[in-house]
Each structure stands twice: as C-alpha cells, then as structure tokens.
Amino acid sequence: xxxxxxxxxxxxxxxxxxxxxxxxxxxxxxxxxxxxxxxxxxxxxxxxxxxxxxxxxxxxxxxxxxxxxxxxxxxxxxxxxxxxxxxxxxxxxxxxxxxxxxxxxxxxxxxxxxxxxxxxxxxxxxxxxxxxxxxxxxxxxxxxxxxxxxxxxxxxxxxxxxxxxxxxxxxxxxxxxxxxxxxxxxxxxxxxxxxxxxxxxxxxxxxxxxxxxxxxxxxxxxxxxxxxxxxxxxxxxxxxxxxxxxxxxxxxxxxxxxxxxxx
Amino acid sequence: xxxxxxxxxxxxxxxxxxxxxxxxxxxxxxxxxxxxxxxxxxxxxxxxxxxxxxxxxxxxxxxxxxxxxxxxxxxxxxxxxxxxxxxxxxxxxxxxxxxxxxxxxxxxxxxxxxxxxxxxxxxxxxxxxxxxxxxxxxxxxxxxxxxxxxxxxxxxxxxxxxxxxxxxxxxxxxxxxxxxxxxxxxxxxxxxxxxxxxxxxxxxxxxxxxxxxxxxxxxxxxxxxxxxxxxxxxxxxxxxxxxxxxxxxxxxxxxxxxxxxxxxxxxxxxxxxxxxxxxxxxxxxxxxxxxxxxxxxxxxxxxxxxxxxxxxxxxxxxxxxxxxxxxxxxxxxxxxxxxxxxxxxxxxxxxxxxxxxxxxxxxxxxxxxxxxxxxxxxxxxxxxx
Numbered sequence: 001x002x003x004x005x006x007x008x009x010x011x012x013x014x015x016x017x018x019x020x021x022x023x024x025x026x027x028x029x030x031x032x033x034x035x036x037x038x039x040x041x042x043x044x045x046x047x048x049x050x051x052x053x054x055x056x057x058x059x060x061x062x063x064x065x066x067x068x069x070x071x072x073x074x075x076x077x078x079x080x081x082x083x084x085x086x087x088x089x090x091x092x093x094x095x096x097x098x099x100x101x102x103x104x105x106x107x108x109x110x111x112x113x114x115x116x117x118x119x120x121x122x123x124x125x126x127x128x129x130x131x132x133x134x135x136x137x138x139x140x141x142x143x144x145x146x147x148x149x150x151x152x153x154x155x156x157x158x159x160x161x162x163x164x165x166x167x168x169x170x171x172x173x174x175x176x177x178x179x180x181x182x183x184x185x186x187x188x189x190x191x192x193x194x195x196x197x198x199x200x201x202x203x204x205x206x207x208x209x210x211x212x213x214x215x216x217x218x219x220x221x222x223x224x225x226x227x228x229x230x231x232x233x234x235x236x237x238x239x240x241x242x243x244x245x246x247x248x249x250x251x252x253x254x255x256x257x258x259x260x261x262x263x
Numbered sequence: 264x265x266x267x268x269x270x271x272x273x274x275x276x277x278x279x280x281x282x283x284x285x286x287x288x289x290x291x292x293x294x295x296x297x298x299x300x301x302x303x304x305x306x307x308x309x310x311x312x313x314x315x316x317x318x319x320x321x322x323x324x325x326x327x328x329x330x331x332x333x334x335x336x337x338x339x340x341x342x343x344x345x346x347x348x349x350x351x352x353x354x355x356x357x358x359x360x361x362x363x364x365x366x367x368x369x370x371x372x373x374x375x376x377x378x379x380x381x382x383x384x385x386x387x388x389x390x391x392x393x394x395x396x397x398x399x400x401x402x403x404x405x406x407x408x409x410x411x412x413x414x415x416x417x418x419x420x421x422x423x424x425x426x427x428x429x430x431x432x433x434x435x436x437x438x439x440x441x442x443x444x445x446x447x448x449x450x451x452x453x454x455x456x457x458x459x460x461x462x463x464x465x466x467x468x469x470x471x472x473x474x475x476x477x478x479x480x481x482x483x484x485x486x487x488x489x490x491x492x493x494x495x496x497x498x499x500x501x502x503x504x505x506x507x508x509x510x511x512x513x514x515x516x517x518x519x520x521x522x523x524x525x526x527x528x529x530x531x532x533x534x535x536x537x538x539x540x541x542x543x544x545x546x547x548x549x550x551x552x553x554x555x556x557x558x559x560x561x562x563x564x565x566x567x568x569x570x571x572x573x574x575x576x577x578x579x580x581x582x583x584x585x586x587x588x589x590x591x592x593x594x595x596x597x598x599x600x601x602x603x604x605x606x607x608x609x610x611x612x613x614x615x616x617x618x619x620x621x622x623x624x625x626x627x628x629x630x631x632x633x634x635x636x637x638x639x640x641x642x643x644x645x646x647x648x
C-alpha cells in the first residue's frame with residue numbers, strides 16, 4: 001500500500017512535470033517550421049512582383065474593352081459589385097494616368113498615355129504602411145514571399161490601414177456585401193465578407209500556394225500581366241525589368257511598391 | 264461620496280434627464296449602425312474617417328488640458344488652482360470617456376475590440392493611443408476621487424497618490440502627442456504629414472480645454488455656493504491667452520511652409536479648407552468662421568483690460584473653444600482625405616444618424632461630468648458649511 005502510494009506520487013509528479021514542459025516542447029517544435037505542410041507544387045519566391053505591360057493592355061482595351069483580369073479577380077474572390085462609387089469594393093481596377101500617377105503626370109505626355117486607363121491593384125509594398133499601422137495584425141506581410149495579407153476575421157474595422165495606404169488599394173465593407181453577390185456566382189472555395197471589415201488584393205496567395213498563377217495573370221489573354229519573383233535574377237520579371245524602362249507609383253514615399261508599369 | 268450625486272434640485276435632475284435622453288437617442292442610432300453597418304454615415308472609400316474620429320481628436324485636447332491646472336498646482340505650488348484641480352481632473356475623465364466612446368462607435372466590428380489587447384501590436388500608433396488614453400482615464404479617476412475623499416475628511420491626501428499625480432503630468436502630454444502621431448506618420452497624406460502636428464495639438468489643447476474650464480467655473484459660481492475664486496480664473500485666462508497665441512502661430516507656420524514651398528500636396532488641404540478645391544467648398548464657411556472666432560478671441564484676450572472683464576472673457580472663451588472646435592473637430596481630419604490619394608475630391612457630409620450618435624456621445628460625456636462635478640462641489644460645500 002505504502003509503496004503503491006509512493007509509486008502513484010512519483011508517476012503523478014512526473015506527469016505534472018511533463019505536462020508543464022509540453023508547451024515548451026511545442027514552442028521549440030514550432031520554431032523548426034510551419035505547423036502545416038505546404039503543397040509541394042506551391043510557387044516559391046522571396047518577393048512577388050507584378051509587371052503591367054500597358055501597351056498590350058491598351059491594345060486589347062481598344063479592340064474589345066477588355067476587363068478580363070478585373071472580372072476574373074472579382075469573381076474568384078467574391079468581390080461584390082456595389083454601384084455606389086463612394087462605397088464600392090475593388091481589388092483591381094482602371095484609373096486615368098493623372099490619377100494613377102498624380103505626382104508624375106504632366107500635360108505634355110503622349111496623348112495615348114494621357115488618355116488611356118492604367119490597371120491598378122495593391123502594390124504589395126516592401127515597406128507597407130498599412131501593416132505598420134494596423135493595431136491587430138489583421139493585415140500583415142507574409143514572411144516567405146512578401147505578400148501583404150488581410151485577415152478578414154481579425155479586422156476590427158478601424159480603417160487605419162486605409163488612411164495609411166497611399167495607393168487607395170483598400171476597400172471597406174460599409175454595409176453587408178453579400179446582397180451584392182449573385183448566389184449562383186459565389187465561389188464556395190473563397191470566403192465572402194461581412195460588413196465592417198477591410199479587404200484588398202492579396203496577389204491570390206491561395207492560388208500561389210497551390211502552384212497556380214494569380215487569377216488576373218491567368219485571365220489576361222495577351223499576357224499584359226507578368227508575375228514573378230523580383231529577387232530572382234533569372235525570373236521573367238527581372239529579365240523584362242532589365243530590358244525596359246518601368247514606372248512605379250509614388251516611389252518617393254519609400255513604400256517600395258512591387259507593381260511595375262511598362263509604357 | 265457618490266451619494267452626493269443623488270441629492271440634487273429639480274434643475275440638476277432635469278439636466279441629467281435631458282442628457283440621458285440625448286444619449287439614449289444616440290444609443291438607438293448606434294444600434295441602427297450596428298445593424299446596418301457604417302453605411303448609415305457619410306463616410307466613403309475616399310474619406311474613411313469622418314466626424315467620429317474628428318470629435319475624438321478634439322476631445323483628446325480637452326482631456327489633456329487638465330494638466331494646465333495640475334502642473335502649476337503640484338509643481339509650482341500655485342495655491343489658487345487648489346480649488347479647481349479637481350474640476351480639471353473630472354473634466355479630463357469625462358473627455359477621455361468621450362474619446363474612447365468615439366473610437367468604439369467608429370469601428371466596423373466593435374465586438375472585436377478586444378483584438379487590440381489579444382494581439383498587441385507595438386508598431387501601431389493606435390495601440391499606443393489605446394494604452395495612453397486608458398491610462399490617463401485611470402490616473403485622473405483615481406487621483407481625482409482619492410484627493411477629493413481626503414479633502415472631505417479634511418486630511419492630506421495619502422502619500423501613494425503623489426507619484427500618480429507626477430506621472431499624470433507627462434501622461435497628459437503623451438495622450439495628445441500620440442494622437443497627433445496617428446496622423447503625422449502617414450505617407451501620402453500631405454495635410455497631416457508635418458512634424459509640428461503634435462506641438463499644434465498641444466497648443467490648441469491648452470487653449471480649448473482651459474477655456475471650457477473657465478466657462479464651467481462661471482457656471483458653477485452662478486448655480487452653486489462654491490466659488491472657484493477670481494484669481495484662479497485670472498490665471499487660467501492667461502494660460503488660454505498664451506496657448507491661443509501659440510496655436511495661431513503654429514497654424515501660420517504650416518501655411519508658410521505649404522505656400523512658400525508651393526508643393527501642391529501641401530497646399531491642396533489649405534486651399535480646400537479656405538477657398539474650395541476643384542469646385543468643392545464644403546468646409547469654407549466653417550473654416551473662415553474658425554478664423555474669425557480666433558481673431559475675436561485674440562483681440563479680447565491679449566489686452567489685460569479686456570481679459571480681466573468677466574463679460575468679455577466669457578465671449579473670448581466661447582470664441583476660443585468653438586474656433587478650435589471647428590479647426591480640429593470639423594476641418595483637420597476630413598481635409599487629410601481631400602484631395603484623396605488619386606488627387607480627386609470626394610466630399611464628406613455627415614448624415615443625421617451620424618450626428619445623432621455624435622451628440623449622444625457628447626451627452627454621455629457631459630452626463631458623467633455633471634455627476635462628477637455634483638459630487639466634487641457637494642464635498643466643497645460640505646467642508647465650508
């Protein structure tokens with residue numbers, strides 16, 4: 001009996017010790033890598049970037065008022081089609097030259113450039129002000145590939161990121177967005193949003209993780225959008241950038257935008 | 264001590280009832296906003312902060328101004344302020360409460376508010392604003408209540424409260440500095456991107472808060488048996504004068520930098536405010552009214568013979584308070600978004616439910632202030648009796 005009790009206490013003591021050590025082991029184990037196993041097909045890059053070849057884009061727009069990238073992006077991400085411009089939600093959209101580049105635009109630019117719309121989206125900045133200001137880490141920069149992510153479930157709707165973003169890339173759900181989605185068109189593999197949260201383009205992180213190109217890149221029939229790792233000297237984006245002069249929006253602000261424009 | 268809040272005349276109770284009705288209406292509109300979303304306000308994709316955040320910004324100043332009575336009293340032993348420090352501290356309590364309420368009503372998902380604590384983010388100024396505002400509320404509530412309790416027992420306040428009082432002095436500066444940093448650190452918002460923002464905020468705070476306190480002192484003297492004393496009011500009015508001069512000077516510095524450099528982004532905000540930009544002139548009448556009120560205030564405050572005249576001082580204090588209210592609580596926040604990052608103008612006009620919620624929060628703040636002042640004055644009258 002006596003011995004049994006001692007045994008019991010011993011085992012109990014060791015068990016308690018073991019349990020208290022468990023979180024330490026877990027923490028140590030976590031440092032080795034992510035808790036999930038990434039898809040082996042996933043695209044790998046240290047900093048994703050996008051090139052928008054405006055010449056190709058404008059050609060298509062003239063030919064058939066092309067909006068393939070916008071439609072593909074908005075459809076796959078359940079972006080609601082809200083007619084009120086003050087409350088609209090857009091991940092990728094068209095904007096005039098003087099509004100897209102207000103600090104570079106000048107009146108003597110070629111007519112073609114002045115009159116044609118530019119394709120705008122989140123710049124996935126190297127030094128994103130939206131991430132710096134977010135009080136809940138609802139918007140954060142993915143460490144492995146520099147995508148500026150948005151967690152719709154953590155966002156408290158303070159809209160500080162919207163004040164911080166100098167590119168107007170962020171939209172807020174002023175009301176419930178779901179009535180503006182056609183039920184038959186809803187993509188069941190991507191969440192719809194609720195009122196009171198901010199959203200934006202995420203470079204299709206969910207597709208990259210499965211080895212697919214972003215939806216807009218895939219949808220563009222003339223390959224006006226080129227996506228790749230800007231840190232890799234052998235990538236297509238780097239080859240294009242070294243062979244052409246390119247523009248970025250508001251570089252003087254030091255945010256390091258990763259969307260490049262060829263004109 | 265709280266029982267003093269329950270013993271009052273008919274006027275006191277009708278004041279409380281009136282404020283309670285207003286805050287009730289505001290609360291009902293807030294329920295509507297919870298149900299419908301922030302689309303019931305006038306805010307938009309381009310002007311994503313509006314009246315709520317503007318009120319919060321102005322009221323942080325009112326709260327920070329308590330330091331203008333606490334500092335001279337505790338650091339420089341200005342005895343005259345002994346009678347009104349409690350009024351300054353309780354004004355701060357109600358103003359900070361309004362600030363916190365304005366932040367809550369501005370959130371898209373207020374039920375997720377605790378995410379700020381669950382995922383503390385030191386790189387966000389909003390996180391620090393939460394820390395300093397709650398800290399300041401706590402400090403003033405504890406200091407005010409403890410010192411008043413001691414006063415009632417006609418004992419010196421306990422020793423542990425002294426360090427809290429000393430901490431509360433730089434803390435008051437911190438609440439307005441951190442709130443200015445919310446704006447001053449954003450790329451691409453030229454109207455806010457100025458190193459003098461925090462200094463401007465403090466200068467306007469030390470004018471608007473004490474001018475409200477002077478008006479409250481006059482009101483208290485008329486309605487109760489407690490007299491804050493003419494010398495306290497005279498000293499406060501000097502503080503208002505210097506702070507108002509500094510505030511106007513700082514604004515002129517901004518205007519010089521914008522218009523001498525001729526950098527378009529830095530000029531556009533002021534052009535929108537005072538002349539209208541691309542056909543939009545929503546703020547022009549309010550901003551000119553603010554200028555006129557500031558000029559009136561300076562004319563009445565600077566010459567001592569005007570300042571020491573009670574009637575003129577009252578007008579001057581009203582002019583300071585409403586002039587700065589128009590500058591901070593109406594103009595500053597909205598103009599940061601106009602023109603927007605695409606150099607386009609989307610005007611902002613608050614809606615009726617938005618104004619009702621705003622009024623409701625103000626009423627809640629004044630309700631808290633009325634109750635706290637009732638207690639404070641009750642204690643003061645009791646000691647004298």
